[in-house]
Amino acid sequence: MMYKKNSHLIWLLGPALIVMVVFLYYPFVMNIINSLYDVNGLGASREIFIGFENYRKLAADKEMFTSVKNTGIMMVCTVVFQVGIGLALAVCVDAVRRGKEFFKTVFFFPIVISATAIGLLFNLFYAYYGGMFNQILTALNKAPINWKSDSLALLMIILPIVWSYAGFYFVLIFTGISNIPSDIFESALLDGAVGWKKFRYITFPLLKGVIGTCVTLAVTGSLKVFDLAWVIAPRGAPKGSTHFMGTYMYETTFIEENIDYGASIALIIVIIGVVVSQIANRLFRDKEMKNGNSR
Template identity: 50%
Template structure:
């Protein structure tokens, strides 16, 4: 049997393992190494030892503090609204008898469009004063809004970011609901658990492990937000108020050419993602049913 021939398993696993070593592990380890030295140009030789100065600077840099606050705020909004809307849509589709497949395609559709393309679309929607959103506002009797101006800029990033990934989590929740054993559902219905009672006492509790997994995905996903935010409001506009950890890392590395500090921010993002994922697993421990 194939299971007794261990070398076959090694033969097929080795290429993927080698790929991870070369393109994931090695760059990350080099990133850690680079964060301790002065590097002023991307691809330049490593300079002198910086005496942990980059790591000291992380929590003194006002832009970095702003990016951390914005990232945590986006993380909270993503969990509440992205996860909440996706779960609500999945539960509603579960009650639909006809056309459920059509709704699944419609809700998943934003995932087909790249984040860069969505960013360009929302740039057009946000145009002042003649963009589509402002045309609707003025037709309703309201004044046009500077969507990317002071006070509205973070919302201009958060709204498309949340909307773009609702379909991904919607599909996960739908699959989780479909994997609930039918005999359990039938027994619950016989006992009178229908409608909202079914959702509250059966569906959501049995989705506990799926919800835990999606929480972790949302947390790590918020840490990785870059392309849409950068296209909508590059350089942390206006006035550095919309920096996220990912966009600020890009700004430092590729725009300001402060490569060693950019590497430090990248290490911080990875460590933060690991810590938050582990914390989520500790708080929401998987359950056996």
């Protein structure tokens, strides 16, 4: 009876829609408008219309190019290592007979730690004097390394990000494996599908939908990298060499107070996120849709 009366659904959906409009869609539209005006300073009025001038500057901005390149590297690393490690851990834990809940808790634990706390923790690991990594090198009679040098800084930012989110994808994929009917595995076992064959012909094909979701989340998450990168990034590095799109947008908007230019960077981030996520969805869903249509 509730679904026959649309008025009840409107009362339920109305508040959520209002919140979405006020805190998501309205700021997004205002952000687009700000990118078309000269706005110097937070709260400054929009007086001079400059059109697409900011976007022309972005096309020639070397720091923007560097931030896009770093974000692209981060995107590849999150898909390959975060989702890849999560898949490997899920398959291994699924094969364990006892202690599955223990492993689920241990592997998921990093995701509940504040990103700022993780950044400070890894800064202690990277410290030149007394840092854990250099202590290990010293114990092996090796010379200490400046882990946050220009050549290693990007890798040192990517490492904790991959470590902190691999457990999140592990839980998603492990849940997907747990939802596969046991009858399928039992039938496969009778046919001799064990080990690698079991994973290749049974587990992985039935997990394509879950893995596609994980890839989409990893891709969009890499575009929003900010807090960990901002805490770990060495301040002595050449300007922009360790920037991601999120950190470059923040520095431009809130430190330099170049609001209109920061708004244009934010819009580019949204566009890239939508395009890349749609590509990832098509890669993992086209085959399933074709199989469904053929049936």
